[in-house]
Amino acid sequence: MREFLRDDAPIAMLINPQNPFSEAERRDTGVAIRAVNQRVEFLTARNQAEIDQAFSAIGPGRFSIVIISGDNFYLTQMQRMAALAAQARVPVMGPLREFAVEGGLLSYGSSIPEVNRQAGMLVGKVLKGAHPAELPVQQPIRFELVINLKTAKALGIELSPKLLALADEVIE
Numbered sequence: 001m002r003e004f005l006r007d008d009a010p011i012a013m014l015i016n017p018q019n020p021f022s023e024a025e026r027r028d029t030g031v032a033i034r035a036v037n038q039r040v041e042f043l044t045a046r047n048q049a050e051i052d053q054a055f056s057a058i059g060p061g062r063f064s065i066v067i068i069s070g071d072n073f074y075l076t077q078m079q080r081m082a083a084l085a086a087q088a089r090v091p092v093m094g095p096l097r098e099f100a101v102e103g104g105l106l107s108y109g110s111s112i113p114e115v116n117r118q119a120g121m122l123v124g125k126v127l128k129g130a131h132p133a134e135l136p137v138q139q140p141i142r143f144e145l146v147i148n149l150k151t152a153k154a155l156g157i158e159l160s161p162k163l164l165a166l167a168d169e170v171i172e
Contacts, residue, residue, distance in 0.1 A: 005064040010039035012063040014054055014081075016071040017044045025069055038064070051077060055084035063090060070095035070109065078102050091155055100146040100171060105155065110140030144168040 005011065011033050015022045026042055033040040041063070045051040058066060068074055068081060078094060082103035085092035094100065095109040118138045126132055148171045152159050164170055 005038060007038075009062065009064045010041050012041050012043055012058065012066045013069060014043045014045060014051075014066060014074070015069045016046050016073055018046045019069070019071045019073075022069070022071075029067070046073070048077065048080070051081060052084065055081070055088050055090075058088045058090050060089040065091045065093055065105070068092060068094045068099065068104075078104070086151070086154070089155060091151075091157060097144055097146045097169070100148045100151075100169075103148060103151055105148055105151045105157070107144070107146045109143060111142040111144050114142040115140055146171065 013026075013029050015025055019025075030040050030042075043054045043057070043066075045054045066085065074081070074094075075096065078096070078099045079102045081092065081094070082099060085105075086103055091105040092099075094104045094107045096112065097107050097109070100107040118141075122135055122138060125135060145167045146169045147159065147164065147167045149159070149164075150172060
């Protein structure tokens with residue numbers, strides 16, 4: 001992703017301040033982005049009207065990319081945010097494959113089918129008599145990078161063959 005980030009434009013992250021994890025997400029994201037010598041600005045939205053306001057304030061060229069946090073409310077707004085990003089002509093990255101499918105530039109996050117498979121295995125163990133408190137904590141083990149090449153072309157972003165080869169899926 002570093003290949004199309006601009007030094008003169010910060011990275012933005014849209015977070016929901018009502019999410020109890022938003023402060024930790026803000027802190028951790030800030031550390032990670034500054035570690036690669038980029039600036040970060042945080043935008044907040046807790047409802048549809050605030051999402052509209054955030055995207056109208058973005059405008060083309062203001063940010064290298066806008067990262068959408070994995071907030072549950074945002075997951076219900078993927079199609080809307082992908083459309084707003086296209087109108088604003090700004091590259092946007094979401095947390096689930098479906099965001100790139102809806103028209104976002106790319107997505108990177110855990111594989112929902114894999115998470116569901118892990119959950120099913122845990123439920124199966126409980127149904128067979130295992131005590132839930134004795135089961136190990138499970139974390140996602142598979143993450144997917146999905147790139148929407150059609151969106152990249154519409155935004156005038158040329159992605160390297162190396163990045164495209166790393167993708168789990170390229171949408172044309």
